[in-house]
Amino acid sequence: MADIKTEQLTGKIKVPKINESAATEDRANRAREEQNVLLGFPPSKPDNWQEIALNKMGELLTKYKSLKLFLDVCVKCGACTDKCHYFLGTGDPNNMPVARQELMRKVYRKHFTTAGKLFPGLSRAEELTEDVMDEWWNYYHQCSQCRRCSVFCPFGIDTAEISMAAREIMNSVGMGQKYSNEVLGKVVTVGNNLGIEKPALQNSLEFLEDDVKEETGTDVKFPLDQKNAEVLLIAPSADFFSSPHIEGLIGYGKVFHEAGVSWTMSSYASEFANFGMFIGNYDLMKKVAIRIRDAAEELNVKRIVVGECGHAWRVAYSFWNTLIGPFDFLDPEHRSPAHICEFTLDLIQRDALKIDKSYNDDLVVTFHDSCNVARGSRMGNSPGGQFEIPRELIKSVCRNFVDMDEETIREVTYCCGAGGGLLTDELMDLRVKGAMPRAQALHEVMERNGVNTMAMICAICKAQFTKVLPEYGVDMSVVASVHQLVSNAIVLGGKKGV
Amino acid sequence: MKGLSTLSLVFIFLCYTSAAIFLAGFVRKVYEYAVTPSPLKIPTMPAPTTKGGVVLRMTGEVLFFTSLFKGNKWTWIGGYIFHIVFLLIVLRHLRYVLVPTPEVIYFIGPFGIHAGIILVVSAGYLFARRIFVDRTRYISSGADYFALILMALIAATGLAMQFLFMADVSAVKDFMVGLVTFSPVNIPDDHLFIVHLTLVMVLLVYLPFSKLMHAGGIFFSPTRVMVDDCNEKRHINPWDR
Numbered sequence: 001m002a003d004i005k006t007e008q009l010t011g012k013i014k015v016p017k018i019n020e021s022a023a024t025e026d027r028a029n030r031a032r033e034e035q036n037v038l039l040g041f042p043p044s045k046p047d048n049w050q051e052i053a054l055n056k057m058g059e060l061l062t063k064y065k066s067l068k069l070f071l072d073v074c075v076k077c078g079a080c081t082d083k084c085h086y087f088l089g090t091g092d093p094n095n096m097p098v099a100r101q102e103l104m105r106k107v108y109r110k111h112f113t114t115a116g117k118l119f120p121g122l123s124r125a126e127e128l129t130e131d132v133m134d135e136w137w138n139y140y141h142q143c144s145q146c147r148r149c150s151v152f153c154p155f156g157i158d159t160a161e162i163s164m165a166a167r168e169i170m171n172s173v174g175m176g177q178k179y180s181n182e183v184l185g186k187v188v189t190v191g192n193n194l195g196i197e198k199p200a201l202q203n204s205l206e207f208l209e210d211d212v213k214e215e216t217g218t219d220v221k222f223p224l225d226q227k228n229a230e231v232l233l234i235a236p237s238a239d240f241f242s243s244p245h246i247e248g249l250i251g252y253g254k255v256f257h258e259a260g261v262s263w264t265m266s267s268y269a270s271e272f273a274n275f276g277m278f279i280g281n282y283d284l285m286k287k288v289a290i291r292i293r294d295a296a297e298e299l300n301v302k303r304i305v306v307g308e309c310g311h312a313w314r315v316a317y318s319f320w321n322t323l324i325g326p327f328d329f330l331d332p333e334h335r336s337p338a339h340i341c342e343f344t345l346d347l348i349q350r351d352a353l354k355i356d357k358s359y360n361d362d363l364v365v366t367f368h369d370s371c372n373v374a375r376g377s378r379m380g381n382s383p384g385g386q387f388e389i390p391r392e393l394i395k396s397v398c399r400n401f402v403d404m405d406e407e408t409i410r411e412v413t414y415c416c417g418a419g420g421g422l423l424t425d426e427l428m429d430l431r432v433k434g435a436m437p438r439a440q441a442l443h444e445v446m447e448r449n450g451v452n453t454m455a456m457i458c459a460i461c462k463a464q465f466t467k468v469l470p471e472y473g474v475d476m477s478v479v480a481s482v483h484q485l486v487s488n489a490i491v492l493g494g495k496k497g498v
Numbered sequence: 499m500k501g502l503s504t505l506s507l508v509f510i511f512l513c514y515t516s517a518a519i520f521l522a523g524f525v526r527k528v529y530e531y532a533v534t535p536s537p538l539k540i541p542t543m544p545a546p547t548t549k550g551g552v553v554l555r556m557t558g559e560v561l562f563f564t565s566l567f568k569g570n571k572w573t574w575i576g577g578y579i580f581h582i583v584f585l586l587i588v589l590r591h592l593r594y595v596l597v598p599t600p601e602v603i604y605f606i607g608p609f610g611i612h613a614g615i616i617l618v619v620s621a622g623y624l625f626a627r628r629i630f631v632d633r634t635r636y637i638s639s640g641a642d643y644f645a646l647i648l649m650a651l652i653a654a655t656g657l658a659m660q661f662l663f664m665a666d667v668s669a670v671k672d673f674m675v676g677l678v679t680f681s682p683v684n685i686p687d688d689h690l691f692i693v694h695l696t697l698v699m700v701l702l703v704y705l706p707f708s709k710l711m712h713a714g715g716i717f718f719s720p721t722r723v724m725v726d727d728c729n730e731k732r733h734i735n736p737w738d739r
Contacts (some may be wrong), residue, residue, distance in 0.1 A: 151565065
């Protein structure tokens with residue numbers, strides 16, 4: 001890692017000059033044959049791969065309006081060209097959203113449009129050759145599907161839709177990505193991305209109970225598979241082991257404990273993340289999601305609350321109702337799924353929890369809007385609740401809060417640099433460079449306002465920043481879960497709850 | 499059809515053919531956009547929570563290019579002016595086909611003339627931007643330059659008829675009215691007009707098969723036209739009921 005060249009932190013995000021092929025060495029690893037087969041994909045590239053891939057592309061063009069329209073209407077105005085964190089970090093022109101789309105668009109023109117068939121030269125139409133497929137592999141695994149480009153596009157073209165389709169096409173010819181397919185294999189067989197079996201999960205939750213007891217003197221429970229609990233909590237599995245994720249999980253537990261709301265987690269659906277979205281596979285996304293519905297029915301809960309995870313909240317908020325709804329077996333009095341931030345803030349606003357902000361007085365906090373929460377979901381009742389509710393929650397447990405530069409937060413927030421299935425070691429160079437815009441914005445408030453904590457509500461963001469910020473000379477201890485701050489400030493035994 | 503010159507017959511045929519290709523091509527594309535399903539809710543958030551809100555969002559996009567404004571002010575100013583003057587010019591040209599011509603079209607007339615000049619200038623600006631900014635130079639292809647050159651040439655030939663080699667406006671109008679009323683008359687003996695008309699026909703035929711389809715496509719973009727009511731109303735995927 002020492003040889004990754006990071007930009008000097010100045011607090012300013014500079015648009016680089018084009019540097020051709022700057023990121024061609026950043027290549028995701030290919031999945032092993034058995035990992036592809038487990039998910040129903042061919043083990044490896046068959047001889048007639050081109051025909052299969054084009055058929056798949058034709059099929060997707062009739063199934064997804066987004067893909068069809070987005071491949072047609074781009075006018076190449078260039079508004080997106082300086083918006084992708086991977087372009088800003090690498091300068092590789094294929095990381096400009098329009099150029100990334102163009103890799104598929106040139107094949108679309110060649111095979112699916114009249115103009116491309118008649119005048120291939122005028123409109124850059126190309127066969128789907130080995131070389132083109134190689135470019136796809138490279139650059140469709142350098143898109144974190146954060147949707148930032150789509151905010152600025154006059155037609156709302158969302159490169160995420162195109163990279164999802166590209167990965168679906170590549171999977172259809174046995175070109176799976178190792179990280180995503182490995183994770184999906186674990187979740188469909190064991191129930192979570194990390195492949196933690198029930199006994200291990202049980203153990204770690206018991207350890208957690210002991211830890212919290214030791215630290216606070218209070219019996220905060222972390223229940224697993226408790227039938228008839230009121231709430232089923234679905235957390236990203238990183239919350240069970242990684243830091244600062246687990247501090248967030250402790251926070252959820254304290255909130256339920258203090259509110260007096262019975263809750264449970266599920267060993268069958270012990271994963272909130274849904275990598276089916278990353279690889280653009282509708283059926284797998286549904287297969288992963290339906291475990292959660294099944295668990296909720298099996299455990300006979302009244303409502304579903306979900307933990308801090310960005311893309312999973314997009315899947316839950318925007319897609320669950322279509323994929324695994326309707327949720328008419330749950331209590332209609334409550335929104336399901338509800339985000340843990342909505343749940344906790346509501347309790348605090350109803351004065352059901354006792355909070356002592358002074359426990360966070362040593363912190364000056366800023367908030368990193370996670371891309372999928374910001375541009376793929378909502379919280380609360382009005383648009384933009386996904387920005388306001390986490391901030392309100394932080395401010396209700398901390399006295400010192402500062403926002404980063406407005407060009408880098410809320411709907412125009414930058415991705416952490418590892419979303420969309422890119423949180424894997426072989427892409428470390430890309431991940432470090434892709435984190436540059438956020439690192440610059442963070443640096444500015446650290447210098448100016450003395451910020452020492454960046455809170456967030458996404459498991460991938462947390463894992464990414466703890467790893468890459470040190471490359472910029474920023475200590476990993478700045479990275480915090482939002483519910484870690486809640487956990488710090490909550491006074492146990494202070495209130496009767498709801 | 500009696501008394502029509504060979505040249506007129508050829509051009510009358512071409513006019514009807516290009517208009518037919520334009521209409522059929524445009525309608526076919528719009529039909530494809532309309533019927534291709536959207537399996538999932540994918541509005542770019544934060545998004546409106548009601549249909550009325552979506553109408554407002556789209557009004558902003560279509561009338562003011564709000565997203566482009568957020569994206570790049572320099573492109574916005576050039577692109578916005580280009581589109582506004584193009585609209586004025588199209589409206590001005592209605593006087594050649596509408597009998598009687600509504601007052602409001604005559605009112606637009608003089609603006610239409612200035613618009614022609616501005617169209618050429620703004621097309622030049624957009625062309626220069628493509629060449630001089632390294633990122634747009636990288637992404638621009640022949641088709642992108644072609645569209646700008648075509649529009650500039652149409653405007654330039656139109657302006658030339660107005661200022662350099664005065665066209666016989668009443669002969670032009672007779673010809674155009676003849677076309678739209680399906681009782682064609684001879685094409686005016688004016689080379690500039692014939693070039694102008696030919697370029698317009700090229701534009702018509704080219705449009706449905708090119709990026710210029712953004713004109714129709716924008717109204718179907720799922721990230722812009724979808725309502726954020728994911729919880730309140732179950733969105734059904736037509737291919738996974």
